[in-house]
Structure formats: structure tokens, C-alpha cells
Amino acid sequence: MMVVEMFVVFSAALCAVVVGILYLGRSPATATHDASPGTSDAMSFLFDGVDLEHASHEAETTMQRSPDITDWQALKAGLNARFPGLPDEGDIQTVETLTLQAARPDDSAVLRLHREDDMTRVEIDDHVSVDASTKHVMQSLASELDTLRLAAIAAPYPIWLVDQNQSITWRNTAYDTLERAVHGTDNNEVPVVFDFTPIDMTGKSSVRVPVKMDRNGTTEWYNVTATQAGSATVFHAVDINAVIQAEVAQRNFVQTLAKTFAQLSIGLAIFDRNGQLALFNPALLDLTSLPAEFLSARPDMLSFFDRLRDNRVMPEPKNYGSWRQEISAMINAASHGSYHETWNLDTGHTYRVSGRPHPDGAIAFLIEDITAEISLTRNFRAELELGQSLMDTFEDALVVFSSAGVLTFCNASYREMWKLDPDNSFADVTIVDCLQAWQEKCVPDPAWGDMRDFVMKLGERAMWDAEVLHHQHGSLRAQVSPIASGATVIRFSVTAPETARKDAALT
Numbered sequence: 091m092m093v094v095e096m097f098v099v100f101s102a103a104l105c106a107v108v109v110g111i112l113y114l115g116r117s118p119a120t121a122t123h124d125a126s127p128g129t130s131d132a133m134s135f136l137f138d139g140v141d142l143e144h145a146s147h148e149a150e151t152t153m154q155r156s157p158d159i160t161d162w163q164a165l166k167a168g169l170n171a172r173f174p175g176l177p178d179e180g181d182i183q184t185v186e187t188l189t190l191q192a193a194r195p196d197d198s199a200v201l202r203l204h205r206e207d208d209m210t211r212v213e214i215d216d217h218v219s220v221d222a223s224t225k226h227v228m229q230s231l232a233s234e235l236d237t238l239r240l241a242a243i244a245a246p247y248p249i250w251l252v253d254q255n256q257s258i259t260w261r262n263t264a265y266d267t268l269e270r271a272v273h274g275t276d277n278n279e280v281p282v283v284f285d286f287t288p289i290d291m292t293g294k295s296s297v298r299v300p301v302k303m304d305r306n307g308t309t310e311w312y313n314v315t316a317t318q319a320g321s322a323t324v325f326h327a328v329d330i331n332a333v334i335q336a337e338v339a340q341r342n343f344v345q346t347l348a349k350t351f352a353q354l355s356i357g358l359a360i361f362d363r364n365g366q367l368a369l370f371n372p373a374l375l376d377l378t379s380l381p382a383e384f385l386s387a388r389p390d391m392l393s394f395f396d397r398l399r400d401n402r403v404m405p406e407p408k409n410y411g412s413w414r415q416e417i418s419a420m421i422n423a424a425s426h427g428s429y430h431e432t433w434n435l436d437t438g439h440t441y442r443v444s445g446r447p448h449p450d451g452a453i454a455f456l457i458e459d460i461t462a463e464i465s466l467t468r469n470f471r472a473e474l475e476l477g478q479s480l481m482d483t484f485e486d487a488l489v490v491f492s493s494a495g496v497l498t499f500c501n502a503s504y505r506e507m508w509k510l511d512p513d514n515s516f517a518d519v520t521i522v523d524c525l526q527a528w529q530e531k532c533v534p535d536p537a538w539g540d541m542r543d544f545v546m547k548l549g550e551r552a553m554w555d556a557e558v559l560h561h562q563h564g565s566l567r568a569q570v571s572p573i574a575s576g577a578t579v580i581r582f583s584v585t586a587p588e589t590a591r592k593d594a595a596l597t
Contacts, residue, residue, distance in 0.1 A: 135212040137162060140179045143209070152230075165212070171230045171237070173201045173214075182210055248283070248312075248327040251319075258282070259322070271303055284314055284327060298330065356458045363451030365390045365421075377441070377457050378403050391421055391453075403441075405433050420445070424453050432460075440464045486583045491545045493576030495521040507563060507582060521545045533559040537568065544570055545578045557585070 133149035135142060142161035145153075154167040162179040169176060173190045188203040199216035242249055248265035250258050261269075269283050284299045296315040303310055311334045312327040351358055357374035361367055366388045375382060379401050389397070395417050398404045423429035424445020433441040442458045478501075481488055487504035491497055497512050497519040505511050510527055512519040525538050532538075537556035544551065551572040558566050569581040 132216070133214040135165060136206075137165075137182070137210040137212070138208065140182065149214070168230075169201070169214075171234050172197070172199070176201075176203075185210075247329065248325075250325050252323045252325065254321045265327075268301070272301060284312065284325070286314065299327070356456055358454065358456060359394065360448065360452055360454045361391050361394075365392075367391075367394060368452065374457065377459055392417060395420075402436055403433075405435065421453065424455065486581050489524070489580050489582075490573070491521050491578045491580070493548070495542075495546050497521070497524065498577070504582070507560075528558075531561055532566075533561070535559070541568070541570055541580065548576065551578075 132146075133152065134144075134146050135149050136144040140160040140162040142153075142165070152168040153161070153164040155161075155164045159167070160179060162182065166176045166178075172192055172194075174193055175188075175190050177185050177188070185203060186205050188201075190201040190203075192199045192201075199214055202213050202215070204211055243262045245262055246264060248262065248268050250261035250265050253259050265283065272283050283301060286297055286299050296313050299312050299314050301310045301312060302308075311330050313330045315326045315328075317324045317326070351369075351371040354371055354373055357377040358369070358371045359367060359374055360369040367385060367390075368388070370385050374380070374385070378398055380397055384397065395404065399406075420429055420431075425447050427446050429443070429445035431443050433443055435441065439459060439461045442460045444456050446454050446456070448454050478499075481499075481501040482503075484501060485503055487507040488499075488501045489497060489504050490499040500510075500512060508524075508527055508531065510519075510524070521542055525542055529538055535556070535558050537558055540556070544554075553569070553571040555567055555569040558568055560566050563584050565585045567583045567585050569583070571579050571581070573579050
């Protein structure tokens with residue numbers, strides 16, 4: 091009897107263990123759900139912050155994942171077209187509950203978001219006759235289609251679709267508006283708005299097409315782009331009137347500059363960033379005697395200056411071996427705007443040459459003939475030297491003051507008499523400075539103040555003279571005379587040296 095009871099107890103324990111193992115081996119998520127027509131099939135997501143912890147199989151397929159975004163961003167990307175308004179990942183913790191209706195009126199689905207402790211649950215309830223994931227994809231595609239249709243129809247530039255027979259099968263509102271402006275109607279019986287052939291698009295991504303406007307008779311320009319879509323072609327037209335106007339203004343400006351450059355007497359040579367001659371004016375031909383064919387061939391800078399040397403339009407180099415280095419140094423100085431030289435040619439001409447940098451790495455050289463200016467300057471200097479030599483032969487001391495009272499000229503006798511040399515002074519020597527030196531070497535006399543007033547006086551003036559007593563040279567006759575341009579010349583003459591010297595010693 092004991093054996094039978096022990097066998098029964100052992101058998102019961104063994105059965106309990108087997109049943110327990112079978113029960114524990116079951117999957118906790120093996121709940122079945124038969125989706126039948128008219129029943130509710132909900133999709134659910136459970137998030138811990140921005141990380142997805144759990145999602146139903148149907149819900150998992152709606153997420154648009156990519157390596158560089160979070161799970162919440164993937165959820166928002168997948169649901170945004172159907173349920174716009176989901177919070178950003180930074181605002182998840184602040185939203186306790188949220189209910190969103192589907193964007194399309196014919197979509198009865200509802201999205202509900204609520205917080206569960208530190209977790210966020212998102213559920214989508216949809217009463218459909220198919221599974222929820224399929225319905226979600228269909229509704230998302232429908233929402234996206236509405237968005238694309240609105241974007242195409244409301245686009246501010248014309249869009250139209252042409253079939254393989256070159257017939258327009260669809261056009262947007264902007265095309266209709268433009269067609270009414272061109273033809274006064276928007277039916278298909280009038281000629282097309284954009285008149286061009288497929289040959290015009292051969293090998294090009296776009297083509298410029300003019301459109302004659304009926305309302306004011308003007309012409310508008312559009313850039314038309316074609317995109318092949320199967321047997322049909324989609325055309326996009328963009329208004330480029332501003333671009334055309336800018337190009338016309340630029341072309342007119344260049345023509346104006348070209349006419350201005352053509353009238354300049356200064357030779358102009360502009361080299362582009364590659365060192366090739368890009369622009370020159372007729373004056374360059376006259377100054378350099380270079381043939382137009384050579385300049386039109388766009389020579390580089392080294393060839394240009396080599397040809398100038400051959401034509402003896404540049405100073406002869408002292409060392410032909412370093413010629414290239416000198417030219418390179420000149421080009422480098424011009425690129426920094428620091429090249430300014432005067433070329434004295436064997437022909438007797440003198441050229442002033444300067445190099446200046448231009449935008450985009452270009453360099454401009456200006457060549458100006460200053461032979462006449464140099465000759466005039468040399469003649470003027472020669473005349474000044476002649477006049478100075480002539481004045482230095484006078485025994486009387488001569489000094490000239492400008493209308494502002496500044497000393498502009500004196501002769502050698504003046505320097506000897508007063509022991510003054512204005513050329514060695516850094517600042518301008520005025521009548522006041524001279525009077526101080528004169529009074530130190532003479533007996534006090536009221537004539538000094540009269541001289542100062544006369545030099546600084548404006549208007550009509552008459553010549554006068556006075557006698558002053560010099561400590562060394564005795565009696566001096568100072569003759570004060572007005573000359574051209576408001577200047578004044580004062581002439582000191584020794585009258586009676588011996589008697590005046592004695593009188594000066596007694597005083």
C-alpha cells in the first residue's frame with residue numbers, strides 16, 4: 091500500500107513540473123487578434139524619452155528610420171503627413187495628454203498621446219476594413235498627394251505637362267494666368283505660350299524663351315527647364331526678366347566704358363587672372379606702336395613687355411640675363427598697386443607707367459605720354475634758374491613776399507646783407523620772421539611796421555620807400571613795391587656807407 095501511495099504522489103509531482111514548464115515556455119506576447127471588418131485595430135508605441143521601448147507590428151512599419159535621427163524623430167517623420175502637430179522631442183516631457191485628429195476630412199483616425207509615469211504612450215485608433223498599417227500608408231500617401239498637388243497648382247511660376255504628341259495634358263494656375271495675359275484666353279485652341287521646339291532643348295538643361303505680352307506689348311523672358319517623366323515631359327518656366335535687364339545694363343555699361351576708353355589719351359592694358367591681355371584701347375596702339383593683330387591675339391604679360399622692348403618703348407635693360415626677373419618683379423609690384431615708374435626712351439619721349447590690381451586677380455597697366463609735361467617742367471626750371479642767376483647779379487638786396495606774407499624769392503645780395511638763407515628753413519619764412527631779423531641788425535624805425543602792413547594789405551597799393559639805418563652797412567634805402575598777384579618786392583640799397591656807419595655807431 092505504501093508503494094502505491096508513493097507512486098501516486100511521485101506521478102502527481104511529475105505532472106505538475108511538466109505543466110509548469112509548458113506554461114512558462116509560452117510567449118507573453120502571443121495574444122491573437124483577428125481583424126474583421128468593422129472592428130478597431132489600434133497601433134501603439136511606448137517611448138522612454140526619445141527611445142522606443144515597445145511597438146506593435148503594425149506601428150513599427152509606420153516609422154521612417156534613418157541612422158542619424160532618434161526614434162521619436164522617426165515616428166514624427168512617419169506620422170506628420172497624417173497627424174501634423176506632434177511635439178518635438180524636446181517637448182515630450184511637458185505634454186501630459188494630446189489628441190490629434192487626422193488631417194484629411196475623410197480619415198476618421200485619432201491619435202492619442204498620454205504620459206505613464208516616465209514613459210510616453212502613443213496610440214492610433216482607426217475603424218477600418220483593412221489592417222491599420224495599410225490604412226495608415228494609404229492615408230499618408232493621400233495627404234502627401236494633396237500637398238504635392240497644392241504645391242504644383244499654387245506654384246508662382248508656370249508648370250505644364252506635355253504628352254508624347256506634344257499636347258498639353260495639365261497646367262497649373264500660373265500657366266493659366268500667363269496664358270490669359272498673352273492671348274486674352276486660357277483655352278487649348280490658341281497657340282502655346284512658350285514657343286520653342288524640342289530641337290532647342292537638344293543638349294541643354296534649359297532654354298531661354300521670350301514671351302510677347304498682349305496687355306502692354308512688352309516682351310518677358312523665361313528660363314524653361316524640361317524633365318522627362320516616362321512618355322510625358324514636365325516643363326517649368328522661371329521668370330528671368332531681372333537677369334535679362336541686368337545683362338542688358340551690364341552690356342550697355344561695358345559699351346560705355348569701351349567708348350570712354352577709346353577716347354582716352356592714356357594707353358590702357360588689362361590682363362586677366364591668367365596673365366593674358368583681356369582689354370586694350372586705341373591709345374595703347376599709338377603709344378606702343380604694337381600691331382593690333384598682336385594685341386588681339388591676347389598675349390601674356392611677358393610677351394607683351396618683350397615686344398615693347400623690341401619696339402624700344404621700354405628703357406633698355408642693363409643686364410639681359412636678369413630681364414625676366416625684372417619683368418616678374420614689375421608684375422608683382424603692379425599686383426600690389428605699388429608700381430609707378432617714368433620711362434625715358436631713346437626716342438626722346440617720356441612715359442609715365444603705373445600698374446594697379448583689379449578684381450578677380452586682374453592687373454591694369456596705364457601708359458601716359460608726359461613728354462610735353464616734362465619739357466614744360468624742364469623749361470620752367472631753366473627759366474627759374476635763369477631768373478635766379480639774373481637777380482643774383484644785382485648789388486641791391488631783393489626779397490619777394492606773396493599776398494599771404496610768405497617769402498617766395500630772394501637773391502644772393504639779400505642773403506649776404508641779412509645773413510639769412512630761407513632755403514635752409516623747414517617751415518615757410520614770413521614777413522614777421524624777416525622783420526624780427528631786420529630789426530635786430532638795424533636802428534629802431536617805424537618803417538618796419540609799415541612794411542608789414544603793406545605786405546599783408548589787400549586792394550590797391552602804391553610804391554613807397556624809407557630810410558633805415560643798418561648797424562654794419564649804414565644807411566639803407568628800402569623801396570617797397572607791389573607786383574602781380576598781390577605780391578610785394580622790397581629792395582634794400584646802400585646809400586652812404588661811411589657816414590651812415592658812423593651815425594649808427596654813435597646811436
